[in-house]
Amino acid sequence: MRLLKLAILLCLNALPLPGHGQDCVDCSTEKLQLSIPRPDLPPWPLELIPIKNVVYDRNLEVSYCKRPVEMVDSIVLHHSASSDLSTSEELNDHHIEKNNWHMLGYSYVIHSPYQGGPGSTTVSAGRPLEMVGAHAGSTAFVKMNPGQSKLWESGRLVCGIEGSQFKVTPSELMNNQNIKANATTIGVVVVGNYSPFSRTNSTGYSPKYPRRPTGQTIDAIARLSCQLQKKYPLIQNIKWHNFYKDAKNGTACPGNIKNFIGDIKLKAKDFGCVFK
Amino acid sequence: MRVSIIFLSFILSTFSAHAMSDQSMNELFRKYDQVMVQKKVELIDQVFSQKFLKENGGKDSFIAKVKELPSVTQKSLPPATKVSWKKGVKKEIFFARIQDAPNAHKTLKKDIHHPEFIVVLENGKLRVDGTISDGE
Numbered sequence: 313m314r315l316l317k318l319a320i321l322l323c324l325n326a327l328p329l330p331g332h333g334q335d336c337v338d339c340s341t342e343k344l345q346l347s348i349p350r351p352d353l354p355p356w357p358l359e360l361i362p363i364k365n366v367v368y369d370r371n372l373e374v375s376y377c378k379r380p381v382e383m384v385d386s387i388v389l390h391h392s393a394s395s396d397l398s399t400s401e402e403l404n405d406h407h408i409e410k411n412n413w414h415m416l417g418y419s420y421v422i423h424s425p426y427q428g429g430p431g432s433t434t435v436s437a438g439r440p441l442e443m444v445g446a447h448a449g450s451t452a453f454v455k456m457n458p459g460q461s462k463l464w465e466s467g468r469l470v471c472g473i474e475g476s477q478f479k480v481t482p483s484e485l486m487n488n489q490n491i492k493a494n495a496t497t498i499g500v501v502v503v504g505n506y507s508p509f510s511r512t513n514s515t516g517y518s519p520k521y522p523r524r525p526t527g528q529t530i531d532a533i534a535r536l537s538c539q540l541q542k543k544y545p546l547i548q549n550i551k552w553h554n555f556y557k558d559a560k561n562g563t564a565c566p567g568n569i570k571n572f573i574g575d576i577k578l579k580a581k582d583f584g585c586v587f588k
Numbered sequence: 589m590r591v592s593i594i595f596l597s598f599i600l601s602t603f604s605a606h607a608m609s610d611q612s613m614n615e616l617f618r619k620y621d622q623v624m625v626q627k628k629v630e631l632i633d634q635v636f637s638q639k640f641l642k643e644n645g646g647k648d649s650f651i652a653k654v655k656e657l658p659s660v661t662q663k664s665l666p667p668a669t670k671v672s673w674k675k676g677v678k679k680e681i682f683f684a685r686i687q688d689a690p691n692a693h694k695t696l697k698k699d700i701h702h703p704e705f706i707v708v709l710e711n712g713k714l715r716v717d718g719t720i721s722d723g724e
Contacts, residue, residue, distance in 0.1 A: 371677070393703035393721035395643035406706065406720050409676030410683045505703075505719065509653045511624045512686060512702055514636075515644055515719045518653045553721075563702070565721045 360542075360583055361535035364436045368404045368415050370474070376414040377444035377471040377484055379495055383463050384441070386497045386549035387537050388448050388556070389573070390418065391566040395515055396426050396504035400436040403501070407446070414474075415439055417446030418499035420536060424529040426504060433528040435536055438499075444469070444485070444492070447499030449563075452556035453490035459546070460496060469495060493556050498547070500536065502529060506567025513564070525569050534579035541585045550576060550587050616707065616714045617671045617686055625660050637708060637715035673707070682707040682714070 392398055400423075404416035411417075416438045424433040439445055456464060463469070469485060472478035485492050506523055509516035517523035525533075541547045550573055553565035577587045620635050622628040629651045632641070641647050673684035684705040703719040710717075 390721060394706075394718050395640075397643045398718070403720075405679075406681075406683075409679055409681050410674075410704065410720070412677045501721075509657070511621070511657070513719065514624065514705075514716070515703075518656055520656060563721070 360539045361435055361532060363420070363536075364434060366400050366436045366438075368401065368438075369408065370415045371408045371413065372474045374412055374414045375471055375473045375484075377469060377481070377495070378442055378478060379444050380463055380466075380468045381441045381544055382546060383460055383469070383496055384498055384544060385457070385460070385546050386551050387540065387547060388493075388497045388499050389533065389550065389552045389566045389569055390447060390499060390501040391506045391569055392501050392503045393505050393507070393513070393515065393565060393567075394503065396424070396429060398503050399423075400438065403503070404438075411446070413446050414443075418501040419445055420498070420500045422500065422502045422529065422532050422536070424502060424504070424526060424532060426523060427526050433526075433532045435532060438501075441498065444471075445494045445497065445499040447501070448493035448497055448553065448556045450492070450494075452493040453487045454493045454496055454556075456489075456491050456496070460491065464491065497551070498540065500533065502533070502566065502569055506569050507564040516567075523568060525572055529569075530572055530575050530579055533576050534585075535583060537576065537587065538580045538583040538585035541580075541587070548586075548588050550580075612714050613671055613673050613682070613684060613707070616716070617669050617684065620686075620716065621669050624654060624657065627654055627657070627659075629654055634713075635716055637710045637717040640715070640717050643718070680709055683720075 392403060394403070400416065400421040403418070403421065407413045407416050418438045419441055421436040421438050422433065423431075423436065425431045464486075467480050469480065470478035471481040471484045485495055502525065504523070505513065505515040505517070506525065507513050507516045508519050508522070537547075537550055552570045552573065554563050554570065557563050580587055616635065619631050623631050623635050632647060632650065636650070641650055644650055670687040671684055672687070673682050675682055684707050685702065686705070703721050705716050706718040706720055707714050708717040709715075
């Protein structure tokens with residue numbers, strides 16, 4: 313019986329698996345692992361979560377900056393501090409009207425109903441990844457790692473108005489050798505208000521019934537983060553808006569979502585991603 | 589001469605329109621505080637838009653949340669709330685921020701959340717239509 317098992321294993325090892333052919337010198341363990349079904353893990357989809365494309369109005373009179381996406385090393389989570397029914401188009405409209413920005417500041421919008429609410433969780437694309445975001449705060453600067461410094465020196469971070477020539481503009485992005493956090497991060501917003509109700513936060517939750525991100529919300533954030541990491545392996549951190557703020561300019565954003573970063577990272581592991 | 593008069597009347601009309609809006613905005617947030625601080629929930633329809641109430645669980649649910657807020661005694665009510673606001677870049681939409689006066693009641697000063705208010709015109713009257721994180 314033992315000999316039969318050994319023979320089966322040897323046969324399995326001898327079978328070529330897709331993508332594991334000629335270059336594999338000593339990969340018998342890997343082959344075996346791949347050939348054994350893993351019910352504890354989901355199948356390995358190329359797309360972990362579908363992303364809806366939205367056509368947004370843009371404020372063409374206002375400048376914006378472009379970057380190589382390889383510059384990005386972190387995802388920054390936000391809540392919109394609005395009702396959970398706000399649409400991506402409404403958020404885009406508000407960012408243009410209120411801040412006079414080129415368009416919505418976030419790169420992804422997660423629509424996820426509150427616990428017990430109607431509808432399902434969906435993700436919409438926001439500001440293109442090649443466009444420097446507007447979400448972490450204009451006064452938030454971070455130290456660049458050697459790779460990011462190289463990219464900055466290559467002159468590929470440029471700013472300008474649509475239709476004009478984009479130029480390297482250090483005053484837009486740099487401060488004492490530090491770069492704007494917006495240039496090295498991707499803004500992901502969960503639509504809704506995850507802070508308690510108060511005089512200045514009239515869309516917040518009743519303190520009697522604290523509002524937490526649902527399992528579907530956590531799952532969506534983890535899938536999206538993992539999908540981004542698979543495409544851009546240098547993305548290794550999941551942070552939150554208030555991480556980039558000093559005490560003076562503090563924000564409650566992203567409310568309770570901040571307490572679930574550990575769960576999000578754990579969930580991302582299920583899809584094969586590791587975040588610091 | 590005629591050009592100067594036209595220019596002057598334009599400046600005056602712009603100034604008075606702005607002053608009137610400023611007054612309307614202060615009035616809206618005076619009522620807002622009556623609801624949120626003094627809990628005069630009967631004023632809710634004069635402060636919040638129908639869309640706001642619908643998207644935030646309905647009027648009854650909103651009233652319940654207001655009633656849960658810590659009580660502030662009449663004596664320790666804050667003086668007039670400072671409102672700063674601006675009009676949208678292109679549309680008739682307004683974004684307002686409220687700040688507590690320096691001698692505001694400590695219960696109110698503890699409040700650190702500052703999303704901005706979205707204010708719209710509903711049937712010609714200013715109403716709070718939502719809140720938004722400033723993203724800044």
